[in-house]
Amino acid sequence: MSDGFLSIENVAMYFGGLRALDDVSFEVERGAVLGLIGPNGSGKTTLMNVVSGVLKPTYGNVRFGGKRIADVPTYAVCRLGIARTFQVVKPFANLSVRENVAVGAMYGRNGGSRSARASFDHAQELLEIVGLARVADRFASELTVPDRKRLEVAKALALDPEVLLLDEVMAGLNATEVDEALELLRTINRRGTTLIVVEHLMKAIVSISTAIVVLAEGKKIAEGAPAEVLASPRVIEAYLGARYVKRQRQREAGA
Ligand SMILES: Nc1ncnc2c1ncn2[C@@H]1O[C@H](COP(=O)(O)OP(=O)(O)O)[C@@H](O)[C@H]1O
Ligand SMILES: [Mg+2]
Known part of the structure; x- marks a missing residue:
């Protein structure tokens, strides 16, 4: 049913x-x-x-x-609770990995209630979940293909x-x-x-x-x-x- x-x-x-x-x-x-x-x-x-x-x-x-x-x-639509990744990955190349994810955390479903500090903390938590904590301070453009995919997932998850x-x-x-x-x-x-x-x-x-x-x-x-x-x-x-x-x-x- x-x-x-x-x-x-x-x-x-x-x-x-x-x-x-x-x-x-x-x-x-x-x-x-x-x-x-x-x-x-x-x-x-x-x-x-x-x-x-x-x-x-x-x-x-x-x-x-x-x-x-x-x-x-x-x-x-993402505020309703639907997020997606793209087949062709699109990170903000000149932001750090952590900043890329924090942007999502600020603008997603719970973004309105989240301070910048809380958004960065949430980004860090998600980077640990997807296995990118080790490259959090790199530019997104520096990542390997598998890491770009992980970033794409972390960015989408940041929208809660x-x-x-x-x-x-x-x-x-x-x-x-x-x-x-x-x-x-x-x-x-x-x-x-x-x-x-x-x-x-x-x-x-x-x-x-x-x-x-x-x-x-x-x-x-x-x-x-x-x-x-x-x-x-x-x-x-x-x-x-x-x-x-x-x-x-x-x-x-x-x-
Ligand atoms: N924006 C578009 N304009 C015109 N044709 C499109 C567009 N997007 C997809 N198509 C066509 O629609 C069909 C389905 O494409 P798509 O959804 O990308 O398939 P899949 O993801 O299963 O490979 C294809 O024939 C594709 O060429
Ligand atoms: Mg396709």
Whole structure:
């Protein structure tokens, strides 16, 4: 049963004649880790943009805490409690790592009630959680790729979100770094933040998600528990092509 926490309702997003999203509906339960997967160009980032209020959907609604996201100005969506990372990371290059995070702490959901001093203290706490305390005084522009991803997560967390949208934060990381990133996401989820995770790495998605939604060409083609969803012929077909599925069936029939 849905608890009405976050609802994506018949969302369509057209870019000219292109249907980047086509009648997509699903519920995200409070405390969940929702894995959002699908081939390149299937609409994952577009959906993140709609849920975070960056794009107004052509049709449909996103409802969070009884409010329609499309009715809320983009800058105010994070005050409602939804924050996101960007697939292409965008730190303030000439601010220190700590300052980058403190800015978020000043302007996020609880920012109004937070002094500059408290914002820097909160930033320090978050840098410790994401493993960046050691480089807190460096310029963001000096960070390695994995550290930039950690910074992107810390900046989003500084907004005190109830829901955090993560768009391919593990892209470009090696196996050890992916394991560390997964551990970090588990920690964040345990602290009470609901996560929507877009990721190409199936192993990572399966190990962290409580539920998975699969997009293909802008449509939702499957949804449910990770193991079930990945065993679905429709999902395998979307990823590996119809020929693969046919061959697999012939092999099974012949065995
Ligand atoms: N701002 C835009 N203008 C026009 N087309 C876009 C825009 N953003 C995304 N698209 C198109 O929408 C489709 C879905 O893209 P995207 O959501 O980025 O997919 P994914 O993140 O799953 O790879 C693609 O065909 C892409 O080219
Ligand atoms: Mg994308």
